[in-house]
Amino acid sequence: RMKDHPEIDFYNHWKLVHIFIGGNDICSWCARGDWETGDHYRDMIRDGVQYLKDNMPKTIVVLTGMMDVNLLRRVDSAHLVCKEIHTFECKCEQNATVSDAQLSGICHEYMDRMQELEDSGEFDDSDDFTLVIEPYLETLTDISRNPDGTPNMDFFAPDCFHFAAYGHAIVAKNLWNNMLQPVGAKTAANLTDDGLPPICPEKACPFIRTTKNSQDCTKYV
Numbered sequence: 001r002m003k004d005h006p007e008i009d010f011y012n013h014w015k016l017v018h019i020f021i022g023g024n025d026i027c028s029w030c031a032r033g034d035w036e037t038g039d040h041y042r043d044m045i046r047d048g049v050q051y052l053k054d055n056m057p058k059t060i061v062v063l064t065g066m067m068d069v070n071l072l073r074r075v076d077s078a079h080l081v082c083k084e085i086h087t088f089e090c091k092c093e094q095n096a097t098v099s100d101a102q103l104s105g106i107c108h109e110y111m112d113r114m115q116e117l118e119d120s121g122e123f124d125d126s127d128d129f130t131l132v133i134e135p136y137l138e139t140l141t142d143i144s145r146n147p148d149g150t151p152n153m154d155f156f157a158p159d160c161f162h163f164a165a166y167g168h169a170i171v172a173k174n175l176w177n178n179m180l181q182p183v184g185a186k187t188a189a190n191l192t193d194d195g196l197p198p199i200c201p202e203k204a205c206p207f208i209r210t211t212k213n214s215q216d217c218t219k220y221v
Helices: 023-036 038-055 069-076 080-089 100-120 165-179 211-215
Strands: 015-019 059-064 129-134
Touching (some): 038 059, 069 080, 069 100
């Protein structure tokens, strides 16, 4: 579609691709064993990003880091309907034989393997394509909450798993801010704070921050 769009110069206009994936893999991890390992997740991400690199010049791929699916158990403890829905939607989260530590462990394994892709520099060998991980969800320690401390269900869609419009608005601002923060200095999200202001690009480096321009932006200004 981009190639055929009359207002898009596919080969010369810059493009932004956002990827947020892996939650469903975590939800089936305990039943699929070796298939859903962190290594497999990393390899699938690598294959997908490599396909984009081979077919989309002038592209920044932004990859939102994995969040800890274990946090959904805090929703379940307050909402029995969500607990029932998750029995079908996220079996590993509802599996009593899977401890909190095990569930968090596989999530953090995914995070670590994902970070390996950025750290490897394998997608930084040219100036017209790059991969950047935005880690704002990786260090979450709690879900969105109301002033009385109860889970804020306005954050979630009716399936208690995906984000509602309110949740997307909060997540989107955190994503935007991470995109404009240098690699290595990106902030964590607070899903309870819906008043977070979006930041503006730095005058000295008015770009989406990448590994290269985070090291030395003067080359690109």
